[in-house]
Amino acid sequence: MKTVSSIALALLAFGGGLLVVGAPGAARAETDCLSCHGDKALQDASGQSVGVDAHTFAASLHGNLKCGECHITIKEYPHPDQVTPVKCEGCHADKAADLAGSVHSVKAEHPCTSCHGDAHAIFPKSDPRSAVYPLNIPRTCGACHGNDAMAKKHGLPNVYALYIDSIHGFALSKEGLLVAANCQSCHGSHHILSHKDPQSPTYKANIPQTCGSCHAGITADYMSGVHGKAVAAGNLKAPVCTDCHTAHAILQPTAAAFRMQSTPICGSCHKEKLATYRDTFHSQLGALGGYVETARCWDCHGAHQILPASDPRSPIAKANLVVTCGKCHAGANASFVQYQPHANARNRKLNPALYFVRLFMNLLLAGTLTFFVIHTILWLIRSRYDQIKRKAAEGGKHA
Amino acid sequence: MPDPVQATGESPNKSSEPRRADGRHFMRFTRAQRYLHAALFSSFLGLAATGLPLRFSESVWARGLATAVGGFGAILFFHKFCALVLTLAFLIHVKDLVTRALVHREKGIFWGPTSMVANWKDVKDLFGHLRWFVGLGPKPQFDRYAYWEKFDYWAVFWGMVVIGFSGYAMWFAPFFARFLPGWALNAVLVIHSEEGLLAILFIFSIHFVNTHLRPDSFPMDMVIFTGVESEEEFKTKRPKEYQRLASQGKLEARVAEEPGIWQINFSKVVGYTAITIGLVLLALTLSAYFRE
Numbered sequence: 001m002k003t004v005s006s007i008a009l010a011l012l013a014f015g016g017g018l019l020v021v022g023a024p025g026a027a028r029a030e031t032d033c034l035s036c037h038g039d040k041a042l043q044d045a046s047g048q049s050v051g052v053d054a055h056t057f058a059a060s061l062h063g064n065l066k067c068g069e070c071h072i073t074i075k076e077y078p079h080p081d082q083v084t085p086v087k088c089e090g091c092h093a094d095k096a097a098d099l100a101g102s103v104h105s106v107k108a109e110h111p112c113t114s115c116h117g118d119a120h121a122i123f124p125k126s127d128p129r130s131a132v133y134p135l136n137i138p139r140t141c142g143a144c145h146g147n148d149a150m151a152k153k154h155g156l157p158n159v160y161a162l163y164i165d166s167i168h169g170f171a172l173s174k175e176g177l178l179v180a181a182n183c184q185s186c187h188g189s190h191h192i193l194s195h196k197d198p199q200s201p202t203y204k205a206n207i208p209q210t211c212g213s214c215h216a217g218i219t220a221d222y223m224s225g226v227h228g229k230a231v232a233a234g235n236l237k238a239p240v241c242t243d244c245h246t247a248h249a250i251l252q253p254t255a256a257a258f259r260m261q262s263t264p265i266c267g268s269c270h271k272e273k274l275a276t277y278r279d280t281f282h283s284q285l286g287a288l289g290g291y292v293e294t295a296r297c298w299d300c301h302g303a304h305q306i307l308p309a310s311d312p313r314s315p316i317a318k319a320n321l322v323v324t325c326g327k328c329h330a331g332a333n334a335s336f337v338q339y340q341p342h343a344n345a346r347n348r349k350l351n352p353a354l355y356f357v358r359l360f361m362n363l364l365l366a367g368t369l370t371f372f373v374i375h376t377i378l379w380l381i382r383s384r385y386d387q388i389k390r391k392a393a394e395g396g397k398h399a
Numbered sequence: 400m401p402d403p404v405q406a407t408g409e410s411p412n413k414s415s416e417p418r419r420a421d422g423r424h425f426m427r428f429t430r431a432q433r434y435l436h437a438a439l440f441s442s443f444l445g446l447a448a449t450g451l452p453l454r455f456s457e458s459v460w461a462r463g464l465a466t467a468v469g470g471f472g473a474i475l476f477f478h479k480f481c482a483l484v485l486t487l488a489f490l491i492h493v494k495d496l497v498t499r500a501l502v503h504r505e506k507g508i509f510w511g512p513t514s515m516v517a518n519w520k521d522v523k524d525l526f527g528h529l530r531w532f533v534g535l536g537p538k539p540q541f542d543r544y545a546y547w548e549k550f551d552y553w554a555v556f557w558g559m560v561v562i563g564f565s566g567y568a569m570w571f572a573p574f575f576a577r578f579l580p581g582w583a584l585n586a587v588l589v590i591h592s593e594e595g596l597l598a599i600l601f602i603f604s605i606h607f608v609n610t611h612l613r614p615d616s617f618p619m620d621m622v623i624f625t626g627v628e629s630e631e632e633f634k635t636k637r638p639k640e641y642q643r644l645a646s647q648g649k650l651e652a653r654v655a656e657e658p659g660i661w662q663i664n665f666s667k668v669v670g671y672t673a674i675t676i677g678l679v680l681l682a683l684t685l686s687a688y689f690r691e
Contacts, residue, residue, distance in 0.1 A: 278457075281569065281588050287456035288465035288474065331573035338581015339572075345589055357586045361593035368554075368597060372605040375547075376613075378532035383614040 032077060033067045045081060057120040070119075086119065088112045098190035115140055115189075132189070135172060137182040138163060145183075162248035179214070186210050186247075202247070205231060207240040215241075221305040228304075237269070244303075253303070256289065259296055266297040276342040293328075300324055300341065423630040426655040427622050431495075436623050437669075438488040439555070444676050445481035447599045449474045451680060454592050455687035482566055489559050512542040512643060515553070521546035542639040547609055558598045565591035596684070603681035607674060619674065624666030625658035 033052075036042060040051035057063055068074060073084045089096030092112075104110040113119050117131035117140075125132045131140045138160065144150050146160030163169045163183070171180035186202060193200035201210040208228060212219025222228040222241070230238035244265055245251075251258040263286070267274025277283050277297075286294040293299075298306075300316055307314035315324040321337035329336065343351050345358040428436075452461035452474055465471050499505040507513045523539070525546045530536035544552075565587040568575040572584055611619045615636070622628045634641050644650040658666075 279588075281453075284453050284456040285471050285475070288452060288462060288471035329573055333573060333576060335579070335581060336573050336576035336584070339576075339584040340582070343582075343585040345585075351582070351585070353582045354585050354589060358589050358593070361590060361597075365593055365597040365600075369600055369605075372601070372609075375529070375532075376605055376608050378529070380608065380613055382532045382534075387614045 052120045060120065061122045061124055062120075095190045102190060102192045103194055104192060114144075132184075134178050134180075134182050135176060137184055138169065138172065141183040157248075159248045162246075166248060166250040167252050168250060181214060185214070204236050204240055205234075207242055211241045218304050225302070225305040225307055227306055239265075239269070259286075259293070260289070262298070263296050270297075273342055276344045279343070279345065280341060282341065295328060295341070299327070422657065424627040424655050424657045425630060425633050425650075425653045426627050427633075428626045430626065433623060433626050435488055435492060438484060440673055442481040442485040442488065443598075443602065444673060444680075446478060446485065446595075447603075447680050448676070449478035449481065450595050451599070451684055451687075453478070454596065455684070455691070458683075458687040458690070460683055461687075479570065482563070485559065486563060489563070512640065513544075515544060515549055517546070517549055517553075521549060540639045541637050542643070543637060545637075551606055551610075554598075554601060558594060561594045562591055562598065565594070596688075599680065599684055603677040603684075607677060611670075611674060619667070619670045621658070621663065621666050621670070624670055625662055627655040627658055 034054050037050055037052045038054050040049075040053055042049070042051040044050045062070070070086045070088075070090075071083065072087075072090070099105065099110070115132060116122055121129070123130040123133075125134075127133060128135070130136065142160035142164075145156070146158060148158055150156075151158040164173060168181040171177045172182060188201055193202075195202040195204070197203060198205070200206065208219050208222055208231065212222075219228075223232065227238045227240075231240055244262055245253075251261075253259075263274070263277070263283075267277075282294045282296075286296060302315050305313075307317075309316045309318070311317060312319065314320065322332055322334060325332040325337050325339075340351070343354050345351060345354045348355040452458075452464050453471065455461050456465075456471075465474060468474060496508065499508050509516055510518065520542070524541065527536055527539035528546075531538045568579065568584070568587040569591065575587075576584060610616065610623075622632075628636075641650070644653060
């Protein structure tokens with residue numbers, strides 16, 4: 001039965017071959033192989049598809065290759081049931097070497113096809129049909145990195161969901177921008193390294209350059225600020241782009257959620273500054289949600305080119321304060337900007353006037369309440385005692 | 400005040416309501432004073448309810464409220480609105496005081512038994528009262544305003560000046576910065592917030608208990624809502640004033656109509672609502688304060 005159908009298929013394929021004989025790609029494809037493998041439903045003994053779509057293959061990047069150029073162990077027809085797998089590195093030795101040194105080095109788990117898709121339908125990465133076309137990359141990587149079980153197994157976060165809801169994810173999936181950062185823009189493709197590896201583009205010290213490959217102006221600003229200089233000098237405690245913006249779930253910096261989440265990030269290093277900021281009206285209002293904006297760290301200090309107050313270019317340099325405060329406070333003047341956004345009312349040496357104002361107010365509060373709480377409690381007890389006595393006397397009379 | 404119940408039920412004995420045997424009632428607060436108190440406590444409750452979420456902005460309930468009303472923009476708007484109402488009430492009161500002092504030449508507002516200004520008797524009353532609490536002496540005989548009532552009045556008066564000034568200094572900071580030193584802009588928030596907290600804690604605990612919740616007045620002293628009190632209440636709470644008026648023959652002039660049922664019920668609804676809101680705010684304040 002099988003032979004009969006095979007012959008019928010071979011005839012069909014032959015007929016098809018005659019029809020498309022004009023197409024140069026198809027002409028190079030070997031009709032001998034396709035007489036069997038042209039059946040897209042063809043499966044090997046283990047149930048794996050061994051069918052080839054001759055038409056797609058002919059149009060693909062490898063369409064001008066002969067079957068035997070990849071399937072090098074197959075020399076004659078009929079070939080044995082067991083054939084050795086195709087070795088892409090036969091041609092792509094450089095990519096194979098990159099991959100071997102990467103986090104995806106275990107070949108059984110990461111065959112080339114896991115990213116590039118069907119071996120007989122490989123297109124250039126500029127072709128929308130390619131699995132590694134920029135707009136398709138998140139889905140390709142997400143096949144594994146959007147899988148909770150896989151993420152858990154390797155101790156990785158499920159980054160696909162974070163990315164796809166980020167500003168980059170939206171730019172890619174909603175706006176369809178080819179320039180939107182996709183996975184490989186930051187991680188690379190074949191030679192993907194752990195962020196702990198100093199060679200990796202996602203290694204902390206390399207992040208400013210990685211992001212700067214698109215955000216060049218921002219990186220230039222950043223590198224001239226205190227954080228950039230510290231990182232360049234090898235201080236990896238200083239924040240890089242991802243410390244404030246996160247790596248995958250990057251939000252629009254004007255979004256309320258970003259403004260709410262970022263102040264504590266600055267405060268994770270600048271603890272004392274955060275504590276004193278929390279005492280101010282800016283923080284009290286800001287903590288109640290981002291509907292109307294109050295100053296957060298970067299509104300005064302700048303975001304990327306952060307400079308000390310001693311630098312005349314800094315927005316918090318004395319000469320620039322009227323302008324900086326004036327961004328929100330229309331009419332800000334030299335006296336107004338003497339306001340201390342990080343005043344510490346608990347520190348007598350730094351802020352003596354404020355310290356004593358607070359002390360006076362606290363003593364007034366504690367004193368008044370202490371006296372009257374005692375006064376009121378005694379009064380309550382005495383009144384209740386009198387009331388009970390009076391009622392008992394009245395009750396006695398009536399009895 | 401025209402009142403159908405009052406008109407038909409002239410004699411208290413005829414009424415089916417259980418009324419006090421002695422039907423006489425006396426005027427304590429004028430209508431203007433009661434309205435002023437209503438404006439004061441309404442705007443104060445509003446200020447407290449909208450100020451506390453800012454003071455304790457890290458607390459869960461503050462964020463919940465902010466989210467519910469559309470962010471702190473709405474809260475701040477309402478806070479400023481209540482501030483304007485209270486400022487207006489304060490200015491009306493000050494204008495009234497000035498008129499009485501300068502135009503009507505009323506000496507009683509600065510000294511004497513009906514004045515709000517503290518005198519030697521208040522000092523004696525305070526110590527006498529404390530002695531009575533612990534059973535070391537007789538209960539002092541209070542006049543028109545007892546010492547704790549005068550304290551309430553001046554606490555509110557001082558509070559309005561201090562909180563009001565510091566509040567406006569923040570509202571119009573660039574303007575106030577023209578004549579205030581830089582550190583004052585830092586200080587006004589500390590002052591506003593601490594004095595506000597004191598006012599809230601004081602009113603919602605001490606004032607509530609002293610004036611309304613203590614056994615002699617429990618659950619609420621209606622006189623600030625109805626303006627009148629019974630002869631018995633007058634005699635026991637302010638014996639000195641009662642005797643003084645009686646001896647001067649001025650008692651009759653103070654006799655007033657007994658408040659109508661609707662007036663009492665309305666007062667109860669308003670008063671209990673205010674006290675409930677206050678106690679809830681007090682609980683939220685204390686929970687946030689001790690978690691800080």
